[in-house]
Amino acid sequence: MNTITSLVVRFFQFVFGAIVLGLSITAIKWQWQGSAPATSSYSAFTGAFGMLTALIGTAAIFIDAVPDLIMAIVDALASVLFLAGGIAFAVGLRGVSCGNTHDTSNNYLLNGGCKGKGDNQECGFASYNVLPGRCRMAEADSAFLFLGFLISIGAAVLCFLASRRGGGVSKHSAV
Numbered sequence: 160m161n162t163i164t165s166l167v168v169r170f171f172q173f174v175f176g177a178i179v180l181g182l183s184i185t186a187i188k189w190q191w192q193g194s195a196p197a198t199s200s201y202s203a204f205t206g207a208f209g210m211l212t213a214l215i216g217t218a219a220i221f222i223d224a225v226p227d228l229i230m231a232i233v234d235a236l237a238s239v240l241f242l243a244g245g246i247a248f249a250v251g252l253r254g255v256s257c258g259n260t261h262d263t264s265n266n267y268l269l270n271g272g273c274k275g276k277g278d279n280q281e282c283g284f285a286s287y288n289v290l291p292g293r294c295r296m297a298e299a300d301s302a303f304l305f306l307g308f309l310i311s312i313g314a315a316v317l318c319f320l321a322s323r324r325g326g327g328v329s330k331h332s333a334v
Contacts, residue, residue, distance in 0.1 A: 162220060168314045169217045175307040176209025182300040189293060191283025192272030198247045202300055205244040209307050212237040216314060227322035234315035238308050245304035257294035260287045269293045
C-alpha cells in the first residue's frame with residue numbers, strides 16, 4: 160500500500176468526519192423543544208468515530224502495533240456507520256423541498272421541535288427564512304455521510320490488501 164495514497168485517504172476520512180460532526184452538532188443546536196432527533200445525534204457520533212478512525216489509521220501507517228487487518232475491520236465498521244447515518248438523513252428528508260416552507264416547517268429534522276397543536280403550535284424557528292438554510296445543511300450532512308462511507312470503504316480495501324501482502328508494506332521500519 161502506497162503511503163501517500165493511504166495518507167490522502169485518511170485525510171479525506173478525517174475531513175468528512177469533521178464536516179459531519181460539525182453539521183450534526185449544528186442540527187442538534189436547532190432543537191428548541193424536546194430532545195434532538197436521534198438522526199442528528201447518531202450522525203454526530205458517526206462523524207466523531209470517522210475522525211477517530213482516520214487518526215488511528217494514520218498512526219497505523221507508521222506504527223507496526225496496529226495490524227492492517229484490524230484497521231480494515233475498523234474501517235469497515237466506520238463505513239457501515241457512515242452508510243446508516245446517510246440513509247437515516249436521506250429518509251428523514253425524503254420528499255422535502257428546501258424551497259417549500261410547508262415541507263421544511265413540518266420536518267422533524269429541520270423545525271427544531273414543536274409544542275402545542277393547530278393554530279397554537281410553536282416550533283423552534285423564529286422565521287421561515289432559516290428553514291431553507293437548515294434544509295441545505297441537512298442535505299449536506301447526508302451527502303458527507305455518504306462520502307464518508309465511500310472513503311471508509313476505500314480505506315478498508317487498502318488495509319485489507321496490505322494485510323494480504325503480508326502487512327507492513329506501508330509501514331516504515333527503523334533501519
